[in-house]
Amino acid sequence: MKFCxxxxxxxxxxxxxxxxxxxxxxxxxxxxxxxxxxxxENKATLKMHERFRGRVELIHNEQGFHxxxxxxxxxxxxxxxxxxxxxxxxxxxxxxxxxYLYRYDTCTQCGLCVDSCPFGCLGFAHDFESxxxxxKSFELVLNKCEGQG
Ligand code: SF4
Ligand code: SF4
Numbered sequence: 713m714k715f716c717x718x719x720x721x722x723x724x725x726x727x728x729x730x731x732x733x734x735x736x737x738x739x740x741x742x743x744x745x746x747x748x749x750x751x752x753e754n755k756a757t758l759k760m761h762e763r764f765r766g767r768v769e770l771i772h773n774e775q776g777f778h779x780x781x782x783x784x785x786x787x788x789x790x791x792x793x794x795x796x797x798x799x800x801x802x803x804x805x806x807x808x809x810x811x812y813l814y815r816y817d818t819c820t821q822c823g824l825c826v827d828s829c830p831f832g833c834l835g836f837a838h839d840f841e842s843x844x845x846x847x848k849s850f851e852l853v854l855n856k857c858e859g860q861g
Contacts, residue, residue, distance in 0.1 A: 759838070765821040766837040768795075770812050770854035778855060779831045782809040786825035786834060794819040800858065810858055816842065817850035 739746050749758060760766070772778050782799040793815075800810035826834040844850065 760840055764836065764838055764840070765823065766839050767816045767842065767852070768814055768819060768821075768825060768854070769835055769837040771833055771835050772856055776856050778809075778833055780809045780812065780829075780833045780855065781831065782807055783830070785828050785830065789824045789828035791822065791824065792818050792820065795825055809855055812854040814852045814854050815850060816852060817847065 751758065770778050770780060780797075782797055784797045784799075787795045787797045795815075796811075796813040798810040798813065799807050802808045821836065823836075826836065842850075
């Protein structure tokens with residue numbers, strides 16, 4: 713390092729230090745402005761952002777019913793075959809959803825299935841701790857009751 717560069721570093725160093733301290737002091741005296749999440753200490757109260765994309769979910773109402781008609785549009789829309797809609801027939805002989813199979817491990821959260829459903833049946837869950845050693849745990853059945861609808 714040349715002498716003039718050394719002198720320059722000595723003179724500008726304290727200035728940058730004071731700038732950093734200024735930021736620290738600003739948040740110290742006004743903690744409400746802190747946006748850093750204290751994870752995992754805040755795990756119980758942590759809420760993900762509204763637009764966060766976790767796994768795909770089949771939306772059920774309070775009574776546990778969904779609007780899926782088993783049309784299969786979402787399955788066709790999925791670019792990597794993460795969805796398999798299995799139909800069945802109800803007692804009246806009407807085609808209804810049997811099993812809504814979903815693979816979380818291959819899903820890229822692209823949202824094509826959510827956007828393509830004509831009945832707004834799909835959304836993204838907000839759970840975020842999904843790591844697992846068991847590959848089977850990523851193969852999910854999204855409907856709560858078979859033959860509903
Ligand atoms: S979000 Fe994309 S990749 Fe995942 S299931 Fe839907 S269409 Fe397939
Ligand atoms: S979730 Fe929507 S697009 Fe997919 S099968 Fe059901 S009704 Fe059709």
